Amino acid sequence: MDNAQKEPLQSSLRVQELIYGLKISEVMTKKVFAVTRNCTMRDVQTIMKNNSITGVPVVDSRRVVGIVSMNDIMNALEKGAMDDVVTLWMVGEVQTLAEDMPLSFAISAFNKFSFRRFPVVNKKNELVGIITFRNINMALIRELSRQLREMESLHGGPPERSDSLDLVKVYQLHRYDFENGGKASSEIKKFLKERGIPPKIVRQVAVASYELEINLVAHSNGGMLSFDINADRIKISSHDRGPGIADVELAMTEGFSTANEWIRSQGFGAGMGLPNVKRVSDEFAIQSAVGMGTMVRAVINLKKEKKDEH
Amino acid sequence: MNISDIQSLAAFTCVQSEYNDAVVAGGYTSDLLSDVMAHAEEGSVLITIQAHKNTVAVASLVGLPAIIVCNNRPVLDDMIDAARAEGIAIFQTPDNQFQTSLLIAQHLAGCPAR
Amino acid sequence: MDLIRIADVLDAELVHGPKGWERIHIGSVFASDLMSDVLMSDRDAMLLITSLSTEQSIRSAGIVGAEAVVVANSKTVTDGMVDLAREQGLALFRTKFPKYESCVRLGRIMEG
Numbered sequence: 158m159d160n161a162q163k164e165p166l167q168s169s170l171r172v173q174e175l176i177y178g179l180k181i182s183e184v185m186t187k188k189v190f191a192v193t194r195n196c197t198m199r200d201v202q203t204i205m206k207n208n209s210i211t212g213v214p215v216v217d218s219r220r221v222v223g224i225v226s227m228n229d230i231m232n233a234l235e236k237g238a239m240d241d242v243v244t245l246w247m248v249g250e251v252q253t254l255a256e257d258m259p260l261s262f263a264i265s266a267f268n269k270f271s272f273r274r275f276p277v278v279n280k281k282n283e284l285v286g287i288i289t290f291r292n293i294n295m296a297l298i299r300e301l302s303r304q305l306r307e308m309e310s311l312h313g314g315p316p317e318r319s320d321s322l323d324l325v326k327v328y329q330l331h332r333y334d335f336e337n338g339g340k341a342s343s344e345i346k347k348f349l350k351e352r353g354i355p356p357k358i359v360r361q362v363a364v365a366s367y368e369l370e371i372n373l374v375a376h377s378n379g380g381m382l383s384f385d386i387n388a389d390r391i392k393i394s395s396h397d398r399g400p401g402i403a404d405v406e407l408a409m410t411e412g413f414s415t416a417n418e419w420i421r422s423q424g425f426g427a428g429m430g431l432p433n434v435k436r437v438s439d440e441f442a443i444q445s446a447v448g449m450g451t452m453v454r455a456v457i458n459l460k461k462e463k464k465d466e467h
Numbered sequence: 468m469n470i471s472d473i474q475s476l477a478a479f480t481c482v483q484s485e486y487n488d489a490v491v492a493g494g495y496t497s498d499l500l501s502d503v504m505a506h507a508e509e510g511s512v513l514i515t516i517q518a519h520k521n522t523v524a525v526a527s528l529v530g531l532p533a534i535i536v537c538n539n540r541p542v543l544d545d546m547i548d549a550a551r552a553e554g555i556a557i558f559q560t561p562d563n564q565f566q567t568s569l570l571i572a573q574h575l576a577g578c579p580a581r
Numbered sequence: 582m583d584l585i586r587i588a589d590v591l592d593a594e595l596v597h598g599p600k601g602w603e604r605i606h607i608g609s610v611f612a613s614d615l616m617s618d619v620l621m622s623d624r625d626a627m628l629l630i631t632s633l634s635t636e637q638s639i640r641s642a643g644i645v646g647a648e649a650v651v652v653a654n655s656k657t658v659t660d661g662m663v664d665l666a667r668e669q670g671l672a673l674f675r676t677k678f679p680k681y682e683s684c685v686r687l688g689r690i691m692e693g
Contacts, residue, residue: 368620496680568688
């Protein structure tokens with residue numbers, strides 16, 4: 158018997174894929190109210206009241222050095238210390254998020270830390286926005302309505318041809334579920350083969366997606382693998398819910414692996430997975446943050462003069 | 468054939484040479500350490516691509532005097548250190564496990580490949 | 582070399598064979614228990630010898646387009662593996678010999 162677990166609906170997977178597809182920068186509030194070190198708690202209180210917000214980052218030359226929340230205001234108020242500078246009451250060592258991270262990382266961060274908001278920074282570590290759960294809800298509603306509209310406008314269009322290459326498909330994978338790891342690759346391989354894609358390319362796609370599937374099963378807390386295929390290229394994206402890779406460069410080094418003996422006894426963990434994906438892909442990108450997750454994107458072009466490989 | 472005879476073969480690069488030279492009793496080809504533990508016979512050389520510290524631990528437990536790492540897989544320092552401590556030789560080869568198994572078998576039989 | 586010859590040399594038990602498996606031509610042998618290693622192999626008419634008896638060994642062999650898989654050390658072959666072999670059009674065997682011995686036996690006939 159196959160596993161009793163029912164396959165989640167493609168539509169619900171599409172919603173999850175949204176979380177992975179959106180970047181934090183597309184979701185965050187860009188207009189941030191921040192204060193500098195020499196401002197007082199009273200200044201912050203005024204800003205909060207006038208703008209209906211509950212958290213204000215403290216910056217020093219655009220770098221986040223702390224955050225003041227409603228709670229800190231209460232504490233200062235209680236002690237009659239509203240004229241103190243913010244540095245005396247703020248919470249230092251703020252957890253920030255990077256603007257180019259996928260939205261899924263932010264959701265993991267909300268689950269992991271008890272904060273209500275995260276300042277968002279750019280590559281130079283400068284404050285560029287702030288993200289709250291409200292932002293996430295609004296973004297999801299916005300995107301879902303957009304998708305719905307698209308689907309409605311597509312409805313009644315030409316019927317899907319069975320030889321069409323266009324396909325968007327999402328698969329969900331669970332930790333240590335080696336039994337099902339590989340099913341997605343098999344299906345996609347079959348799909349491409351039936352449409353007459355050259356064996357060499359089919360194989361590249363199968364190898365990349367298989368390695369990514371196994372990575373999700375062997376190393377992540379679970380996640381999803383999505384395929385976006387058209388006549389030009391095959392885009393494979395893998396997203397997981399953590400634990401994240403501490404040193405991505407090291408993880409890309411052949412022979413390096415964090416696999417335990419059990420994973421090795423399953424024939425994996427040789428430290429070749431990610432290098433293998435990169436080897437067969439025309440484009441490859443990886444992004445990871447500890448405690449939040451890992452995202453890998455591999456693109457294999459269909460229209461190309463294949464470079465020699467052995 | 469001794470371990471030192473393997474060292475003299477062109478196909479192999481010795482990456483851990485502080486070993487106790489011994490007669491090679493046979494070969495065992497595997498990447499699954501539990502399998503090596505269960506089936507490899509003492510005195511065999513282990514032919515594998517599983518290049519890490521635990522391989523040395525298993526080789527030591529079973530009494531395998533040498534490990535041959537195929538496909539030129541990188542051998543990390545901690546593996547070399549562990550092998551040195553146990554007096555186990557480590558060789559690297561660009562050949563795969565099939566080719567290496569044949570080569571070792573031919574030399575064990577006394578009829579080296581041309 | 583025909584698959585039937587290989588089966589004979591390895592004294593192998595046929596678990597699943599597509600129609601006409603006896604005459605399938607094998608041009609190269611690959612021995613490994615690590616799937617990433619198998620995925621990196623790029624050969625035609627390949628036979629995989631492995632001591633990893635799981636569905637994943639059949640999947641990996643299928644992905645690289647191997648013709649046949651031999652499971653070494655008389656390891657148990659599951660129904661799931663047989664189904665996958667059928668799906669992928671692979672021949673699947675079991676031999677009592679370990680991987681080393683299997684390689685050596687095949688090497689002998691391939692040279693001769």
